[in-house]
Amino acid sequence: MARTDVVIAGYAETKVVYQSGRSAYDFAGLALSDLLEKSGIGKDEIDGLSVTLALSEGTNPFFAVYMADALGLTPTWLNAGGIGGCSAAGGVARAMWAIREGACRIAVVLSADAPSTAFRANYGAYRPEFQDPQGVQGPPATFGLLMSRYDHQYGLDPRALGKIAITQREHALRNPNALDKFRKPLTMDDYLASRSIADPLRVLDCVMYCDGANAFLVMSEEEARTRGIEKVAYPTAYSEVTNHNGADPLADITESGFYRIAPKVFAKAGLTPAGIGMFQPYDDFTIAVLMQLEAFGFCGTGEGSAFVRDTDLSFSGTLPLNTGGGQISAGQPGLGSGGLNLAEAVRQLFGEGGDRQVPGVRNALVTGIGVIPYGRNWGCSAAMILEV
Amino acid sequence: MAETEARPVPAANRYVPSQPFWDGAREGRLMLQMCLDTGRFQHPPHPLSVYTGSQNVAWRQVSGLGTIYAVTVVRVPGPGLAGRLPLTVATVELAEGVRLIANIIDSPPERVGIGAAVELAWDPLADGTPYPAFRTLAQGAADAQD
Numbered sequence: 001m002a003r004t005d006v007v008i009a010g011y012a013e014t015k016v017v018y019q020s021g022r023s024a025y026d027f028a029g030l031a032l033s034d035l036l037e038k039s040g041i042g043k044d045e046i047d048g049l050s051v052t053l054a055l056s057e058g059t060n061p062f063f064a065v066y067m068a069d070a071l072g073l074t075p076t077w078l079n080a081g082g083i084g085g086c087s088a089a090g091g092v093a094r095a096m097w098a099i100r101e102g103a104c105r106i107a108v109v110l111s112a113d114a115p116s117t118a119f120r121a122n123y124g125a126y127r128p129e130f131q132d133p134q135g136v137q138g139p140p141a142t143f144g145l146l147m148s149r150y151d152h153q154y155g156l157d158p159r160a161l162g163k164i165a166i167t168q169r170e171h172a173l174r175n176p177n178a179l180d181k182f183r184k185p186l187t188m189d190d191y192l193a194s195r196s197i198a199d200p201l202r203v204l205d206c207v208m209y210c211d212g213a214n215a216f217l218v219m220s221e222e223e224a225r226t227r228g229i230e231k232v233a234y235p236t237a238y239s240e241v242t243n244h245n246g247a248d249p250l251a252d253i254t255e256s257g258f259y260r261i262a263p264k265v266f267a268k269a270g271l272t273p274a275g276i277g278m279f280q281p282y283d284d285f286t287i288a289v290l291m292q293l294e295a296f297g298f299c300g301t302g303e304g305s306a307f308v309r310d311t312d313l314s315f316s317g318t319l320p321l322n323t324g325g326g327q328i329s330a331g332q333p334g335l336g337s338g339g340l341n342l343a344e345a346v347r348q349l350f351g352e353g354g355d356r357q358v359p360g361v362r363n364a365l366v367t368g369i370g371v372i373p374y375g376r377n378w379g380c381s382a383a384m385i386l387e388v
Numbered sequence: 389m390a391e392t393e394a395r396p397v398p399a400a401n402r403y404v405p406s407q408p409f410w411d412g413a414r415e416g417r418l419m420l421q422m423c424l425d426t427g428r429f430q431h432p433p434h435p436l437s438v439y440t441g442s443q444n445v446a447w448r449q450v451s452g453l454g455t456i457y458a459v460t461v462v463r464v465p466g467p468g469l470a471g472r473l474p475l476t477v478a479t480v481e482l483a484e485g486v487r488l489i490a491n492i493i494d495s496p497p498e499r500v501g502i503g504a505a506v507e508l509a510w511d512p513l514a515d516g517t518p519y520p521a522f523r524t525l526a527q528g529a530a531d532a533q534d
Contacts, residue, residue, distance in 0.1 A: 132468065
């Protein structure tokens with residue numbers, strides 16, 4: 001049986017902005033202040049804090065501690081989330097564990113970043129010696145390699161990737177928090193004509209670094225009820241894996257860690273792919289969305305292109321996909337991006353989706369992706385099922 | 389990012405001891421890390437064997453023969469890419485059972501595809517230090533299936 005003793009009792013999200021000139025701390029303040037106002041929780045009642053490490057504060061090993069200072073919080077449980085786009089859902093899971101352990105009672109899971117204003121990350125490790133000289137300086141080349149291999153093994157229809165971008169763009173049009181630049185319609189011709197970044201990866205397959213923040217309130221269900229908080233979402237399943245296939249140099253790079261965790265989250269929640277009401281996957285690139293549809297069993301491996309072509313992925317369709325636009329069309333607030341799709345899932349489950357509300361939706365599958373490792377797909381995969 | 393800088397020369401030994409890789413490159417030999425307990429190669433280098441967890445690892449020369457496992461062409465400017473775009477990047481699967489990310493140089497574009505046989509080439513960094521790359525083999529079939 002899925003446990004329902006700890007809940008997400010509130011969320012806040014700033015607008016995603018390009019080159020805002022503001023810091024991660026400043027965005028965090030905006031998100032927290034909004035969260036407190038909406039929930040009626042006092043700042044001093046918060047005794048747990050999870051902070052996603054930020055590209056804009058990448059050289060600061062005490063970012064989470066400074067964040068507590070900046071926000072005037074005194075947590076008895078502090079988590080620094082270092083699994084990139086998995087850090088938001090992973091932070092919620094860790095907060096749930098901490099609350100069950102009694103380490104804190106009311107936790108805030110906060111992701112704020114401003115890489116389009118200040119980029120201070122140094123990825124280090126093997127990259128300067130064994131990756132940068134080849135010109136593999138960011139995710140596009142890695143995803144170009146991944147797409148080429150996927151296409152070789154299964155066939156990749158650019159129009160399917162285009163449909164993902166177009167569907168999410170249509171959702172972004174209805175999302176006032178989305179980046180202004182992305183709030184205009186996109187056609188298949190626009191997609192197919194967009195320039196190649198790393199063949200066969202087009203610019204419209206990619207996200208763009210922006211600034212922004214999101215925050216979630218995590219507490220026991222009893223605590224929420226006592227406070228009269230009526231809207232809650234139950235995270236009934238969570239699973240993550242890091243460095244999947246990392247010790248096998250000849251592993252199939254199209255096999256992501258989601259193949260390992262998908263059966264776990266479905267089993268924990270007692271659900272099947274057919275029972276999922278909406279899919280809010282981490283979408284740094286369109287191919288990642290397509291590959292996740294396969295890994296979670298919405299279709300068979302290699303059938304992603306056909307599935308996307310044949311399925312209504314709009315907010316009112318058969319499998320609503322990234323109903324806020326996702327990162328591809330709302331903008332990627334740096335490493336705070338893992339909270340973007342989570343916030344949209346909670347918003348929808350609270351019935352606050354406005355003119356993009358998924359009718360009668362009762363659950364969501366939310367995922368995270370983190371880190372681009374050497375010659376594989378991505379290093380961290382996380383998935384959470386939320387229910388109301 | 390500006391496309392003005394020459395290809396920088398990275399410092400050795402910052403991640404794990406890597407001097408043999410750089411010494412080998414200067415002698416025209418591609419040196420990679422091998423787990424001596426299993427006889428398996430690993431790359432990039434690790435602080436221990438990823439197969440056994442022991443530190444019984446050493447650097448050994450590899451043949452430089454392999455096939456292309458995945459390939460892309462980078463078209464966006466970046467540090468050290470001055471004059472190198474479009475730049476072909478491949479994941480090369482070596483005969484020794486390990487994959488490297490490397491540039492494909494001096495090769496007819498129609499031959500550069502998944503399954504193509506490649507051999508080691510050298511593509512210097514800014515100070516002339518040789519850096520491993522690959523070129524397609526004249527006899528290699530670009531349409532070969534792996």
